[in-house]
Amino acid sequence: ALGCQTTHSNQEVLQSCSLVIFATKPHVLPAVLAEVAPVVTAEHILVSVAAGVSLSVLEELLPPNAQVLRVSPNLPCVVQEGAMVMARGRHARSSETKLLQDLLEACGWCEEVPEAYMDVHTGLSGSGVAFVCVFSEALAEGAIKMGMPSGLAHRIAAQTLLGTAKMLLQEGQHPAQLRTDVCTPAGTTIHGLHALEQGGLRAATMSAVEAATCRAKELSRK
Amino acid sequence: MSVGFIGAGQLACALARGFTAAGILSAHKIMASSPEMDLPTVSALRKMGVNLTRSNKETVRHSDVLFLAVKPHIIPFILDEIGADVQARHIVVSCAAGVTISSVEKAFMALDALADGGVKMGLPRRLAVRLGAQALLGAAKMLLDSEQHPSQLKDNVCSPGGATIHALHFLERGGFRSLLINAVEASCVRTRELQSMADQEKISPAALKKTLLDRVKLESPTVSTLAPFSPGKLLTRSSVPGGKKD
Numbered sequence: 001a002l003g004c005q006t007t008h009s010n011q012e013v014l015q016s017c018s019l020v021i022f023a024t025k026p027h028v029l030p031a032v033l034a035e036v037a038p039v040v041t042a043e044h045i046l047v048s049v050a051a052g053v054s055l056s057v058l059e060e061l062l063p064p065n066a067q068v069l070r071v072s073p074n075l076p077c078v079v080q081e082g083a084m085v086m087a088r089g090r091h092a093r094s095s096e097t098k099l100l101q102d103l104l105e106a107c108g109w110c111e112e113v114p115e116a117y118m119d120v121h122t123g124l125s126g127s128g129v130a131f132v133c134v135f136s137e138a139l140a141e142g143a144i145k146m147g148m149p150s151g152l153a154h155r156i157a158a159q160t161l162l163g164t165a166k167m168l169l170q171e172g173q174h175p176a177q178l179r180t181d182v183c184t185p186a187g188t189t190i191h192g193l194h195a196l197e198q199g200g201l202r203a204a205t206m207s208a209v210e211a212a213t214c215r216a217k218e219l220s221r222k
Numbered sequence: 223m224s225v226g227f228i229g230a231g232q233l234a235c236a237l238a239r240g241f242t243a244a245g246i247l248s249a250h251k252i253m254a255s256s257p258e259m260d261l262p263t264v265s266a267l268r269k270m271g272v273n274l275t276r277s278n279k280e281t282v283r284h285s286d287v288l289f290l291a292v293k294p295h296i297i298p299f300i301l302d303e304i305g306a307d308v309q310a311r312h313i314v315v316s317c318a319a320g321v322t323i324s325s326v327e328k329a330f331m332a333l334d335a336l337a338d339g340g341v342k343m344g345l346p347r348r349l350a351v352r353l354g355a356q357a358l359l360g361a362a363k364m365l366l367d368s369e370q371h372p373s374q375l376k377d378n379v380c381s382p383g384g385a386t387i388h389a390l391h392f393l394e395r396g397g398f399r400s401l402l403i404n405a406v407e408a409s410c411v412r413t414r415e416l417q418s419m420a421d422q423e424k425i426s427p428a429a430l431k432k433t434l435l436d437r438v439k440l441e442s443p444t445v446s447t448l449a450p451f452s453p454g455k456l457l458t459r460s461s462v463p464g465g466k467k468d
Binding site for chain 2: 174175176177180194197198200202203206207210
């Protein structure tokens, strides 16, 4: 429907394309790499989005001098608001890395990082999408409790998240600054914030990112 | 210049000690009045050489600068009593000891706890206290001197994966922020309560003052009987005057 060509042959993809993205499940990837290795050249740009498969593992399965990069995307790529990080392998050249980054920026924000940050990205931003959903749902439910219809509450909750995120990204200020800017003395916001603090939201959120990151590390060792 | 204190408690003691130590004023130029002469702070003031009296009016007459160093709910009665004696030459300073003194006490408690942590990990107590106090001092100074948000300053200290951010997580888990918010709220609410208690009384000022002091002591035995302040010592609250040193 998007107008792309499809094929049953993995090798055909390598033979027709210079930049190839491996978007299989992680456990399938080693077999696929072994299959296409014979047709890989030094000119190919090979990109893996498989969670937990390290650059060294990828490089081992491919011919020497193969240019390999890893990308950790997240779901909002589907609406062109992804938060992505990428790491380059030993032989990936700067121009090819830049090419990939330019390509990915069509789907959101993308930055090159040391490979060590990729698991953290998974915890923060991959899983983070779910954490934000939980928060959005909870905001809405608070509103429903206070008398607002469900559909309206959910819509406003999501828009609030979007608007706040946009402000944070555009102004570049520290979130704490925006928070304090919104809190008038003895006002509604500070009362609400106090309740949040009493509920231990911050610690829970830190723990969530920690847990997801640790699991990502654990999985990548298997 | 002469200075007078209405009230001879913690505040009067601290300020008097400060003035005399800094050489701004000699003790015999200072007078303090209190209905109760049995307090440890009164003895401390006496030892400094400060003049003591039971008469608020005498203190007013004696002073150029007059500090009202009593609990907030007492202030209206003091003003009632001495109002007529205050002249244009006087400078009257009210020290509303609500949140400010509470904050100092909270800081001491935090310091004590920080020091405990240090001692647990093997530091000698005195060193732990000094390091903790210096850290508090340094952080406060940075904050006062900086345009940045405290959270930004916090971020600047938290290197990725480092010791600070690990410790911070524990603070958050313990609900540190909400504890502090709760404490400040409680102290303000109580101050207002005490104030409104005072507003509702209809007996004579002198009898009133004594009644209220008694009632306050009855309701909160730990209030108004703290050990004298001395720099370098940690305070613990106790219901007996002359409380224990840590």
